[in-house]
Amino acid sequence: MAVEEEGLRVFQSVKIKIGEAKNLPTYPGPNKMRDCYCTVNLDQEEVFRTKIVEKSLCPFYGEDFYCEIPRSFRHLSFYIFDRDVFRRDSIIGKVAIQKEDLQKYHNRDTWFQLQHVDADSEVQGKVHLEMRLSEVITDTGVVCHKLATRIFECQGLPIVNGQCDPYATVTLAGPYRSEAKKTKVKKKTNNPQFDEVFYFEVTRPCSYSKKSHFDFEEEDVDKLEIRVDLWNASNLKFGDEFLGELRIPLKVLRQSSSYEAWYFLQPRDNGSKSLKPGDLGSLRLNVVYTEDHVFSSDYYRPLRDLLLKSADVEPVSASAAHILGEVCREKQEAAIPLVRLFLHYGKIVPFISAIANAEVKRTQDPNTIFRGNSLTSKCIDETMKLAGMHYLQVTLKPIIEEICQSHKSCEIDPVKLKDGENLENNMENLRQYVDRIFNVITKSGVSCPTVMCDIFFSLRESAAKRFQDDLDVRYTAVSSFIFLRFFAPAILSPNLFQLTPHHTDPQTSRTLTLISKTIQTLGSLSKSKSASFKESYMATFYEFFNEQKYADAVKNKQAQSSQDCHRRAEFSGAPVPSFFNVSTRRHKFLDLISSSGRRDHKSIEQPILLKEGFMIKRAQGRKRFGMKNFKKRWFRLTNHEFTYQKSKGNKKGDQPLYSIPIENILAVEKLEEESFKMKNMFQVIQPERALYIQANNCVEAKDWIDILTKVSQCNKKRLTVYHPSAYLNGHWLCCKASSDSTPGCTPCTGGLPANIQLDIDGDRETERIYSLFNLYMNKLEKMQEACGSKSVYDGPEQEEYSTFLIDDPQETYKTLKQIIAGVGALEQEHAQYKRDKFKKTKYGSQEHPIGDKSFQSYIRQQSEVSTHSI
Secondary structure (H helix, E strand, O other): OOEEEOOEEEEEEEEEEEEEEEOOOOOOOOOOOOOEEEEEEEOOEEEEEOOOEOOOOOOEEEEEEEEEEOOOOOEEEEEEEEOOOOOOOEEEEEEEEEHHHHHHHEOOOEEEEOEOOOHHHOOOOEEEEEEEEEEEEOOOOOEEEEEEEEEEEEEOOOOEOOEOOEEEEEEEEEOOEEEEEEOOOOOOOOOOEEEEEEEEEOOOOEOOOOOOHHHHOHHHHHOOEEEEEEEEOOOOOOOOEEEEEEEEEHHHHOOOOEEEEEEEOEOOOOOOOOOOHHHHOEEEEEEEEEEEEEOOHHHHHHHHHHHHOHHHOOOHHHOHHHHHHHHOOOHHHHHHHHHHHHHHOOOHHHHHHHHHHHHHHHOOOHHHOOOOOOHHHHHHHHHHHHHOHHHHHHHHHHHHHHHHHHOOOOOOOHHHOOOOOOHHHHHHHHHHHHHHHHHHHHOOHHHOOHHHHHHHHHHHHHHHHHOOOOOOHHHHHHHHHHHHHHHHHHHHOHHHHOOOOOOOOHHHHHHHHHHHHHHHHHOOOOOOOHHHOOOHHHHHHHHHHOOHHHHHHHOOOOOHHHHHHHHHHHHOOOOOOHHHHHHHHHHOHHHHHOOOOOOOHHHOOOOOEEEEEEEEEEOOOOOOOOOOOEEEEEEEEEOOEEEEEOOOOOOOOOOOOEEEEHHHOOEEEEOOHHHOOOOOEEEEEOOOOEEEEEOOOHHHHHHHHHHHHHHOOOOOOOOOEEOOOOEEOOEEOOOOOOOOOOOOOEEOOOOOOOOOOOOOOHHHHHHHHHHHHHHOHHHHHHHHHHHHHHHHOOOOOOHHHOOOOOOOHHHHHHHHHHHHHHHHHHHHHHHHHHHHHHHHOOOOOOOOOEOOHHHHHHHHHHHHHHHHHO
């Protein structure tokens, strides 16, 4: 979700690896160990929580988290909590990184010292304030100065223990005085509208005969300040919670008698705890924060068109997309935006076919085909991650969940066996798991996404044409991706593929490692599989599977034209042995997924679980009488329906309390907070009514809105307008219309692609590619020099040019010239936008309140640039 600016969209995203904590303080009890978890917070809003690691002072988490950030924020914070069964979980310490400091730690593992958490330092939000100093003549003819302080509103206050009932105190303070006044309490809102004015007498009355009554009292005025404190009115016995403060000296009124500005709330400096940071331990993190500034689509047309025609360039090594892979430090860096761009415009198959065919032609040994970390391999990996995520969910998730829950012992290394464990029993447990997983994989060919099948078909044909004497190469080319780089990694690290919510426990992780190794070998089609294992116990275990049926399951050498005959034999009802049925289904797998022109997987009737979780919903008023209250429910979304039920359990026979067929979803939109004084609310609009739902946080709300919108995007009766507020007390709060059937008053947000899997913004991906080209501009220029050198002097290459793959120097030089021109034009547009923004921006505005350190840094940078250009 982008933050709109003038002529520009700003996208924020963060990718976090939470590694481990070490040297946490001991628990003040006999066992001294702690049960700890870590949370990720945008300011004070929790958006992610790790699993609990029990009985450890050095907990290892190993969890990854990625999210699009839908709002502005000041701090990215991490809190380490100690679980307490009987009381509220206690905070051990925190790491708070200011937004402007995130680039310092970009994409590198860093140990951060945990800091003490003081309630007085946990602040967020901003305040709109006006001060006006005026002379007042009393009835007796004397003059005094009075200060009017007006507090308009606050925005973005934290929600404390599930509620926010804020009020403000306004204090005129000085060395010898302190006069405080208080606003009314605003219930159930973290964006309170106060609009209250408070008057203070600033100077002692003085005679009109004085030459300058203000100057006479100037020293006194200079020592005065206005202090605004924000509080949450609490019903708890511990008193009201501090939300933040700001202090404004009255000397800001020297230049003008009135002063109005927005301020960020600041922590209270009360000189609290002076403990060393090292007392609390440390936390290892890797943070990648990205901010994309995206213009309208026309700005990117020259560069985008150059990239999209890459598949048609001869040779493909002279294309813009291939050149990006050559200049980037890591191929993965180039593959991610390229794949997303080509997927968005439906050109991924011809592009990957072109670069794969070129790589196959350069490969000398069929045993090394697609084994390196080339641009082709990385692009196919990224395509499978994007297009195959739901394929993984429906294929592997049930059996992975069973493995995580059952905790069967599967250790087959004699050295690692625990007391009481039996090696033969463990081997049998592991064999059953491997057999079941291999079975579900080889039976899943019909569910493989079409785009993956088309790519595999291209790989198969290229490999068979290049190595005509090797009858297995057409299968190894495909199996090296589907088994080694798709299914095996997903089994090894299921949390990275959304198969489990968290990193698995050590025993389950070991079981999954052993399964992954075996599946990888079963799919590899190598001549001597037992020899491929370094560990002797794995070679021994693999003998279980050293049967011809597993080879037949992976490889089907029969002609494509005979497949229909086999399918008829399988389903004709003839009395054939069950082994033949299983074997026949299995040995078609690679042939099936590398066949072109097969039906789209979306036509399959099997429901696919897309998302689930607890949320709070408001009663819909389906009953004539009864309270429309809010209740916590377990929501599930499949490609067929959106349902909710009382609890998470999904036993057979359990029916959901309510179900909305996907075709009945007319729109999914945000609900304005003022409707119910609740944050993170959205509405699922149906033909008869709207279902109002509150998500746990802003990231969860965005995820639900996005996935619900995408899955219902093709509905024929989708709305074009909607009501952004609720229908309450006989009228719509937004437009005041009295009829509940009145058409909406606001255009629906739309334009998302219909494909469930690919929510891609083409302009954003082109902007990212521009940023990479700009970052590696010196390499582009070196590559130009290399083209010139190769054209003029066809001898031994200079060492600095040897890293570039240049098949046709003239074509490559022509493309490089176009890239550099396109990047230069976009660079000028960005520079002009920054100059214009610098001229228009006001410090103290709602967008850039006083106390905005990132804006202060921006001002310094622009001042330096301006001075340098002058």
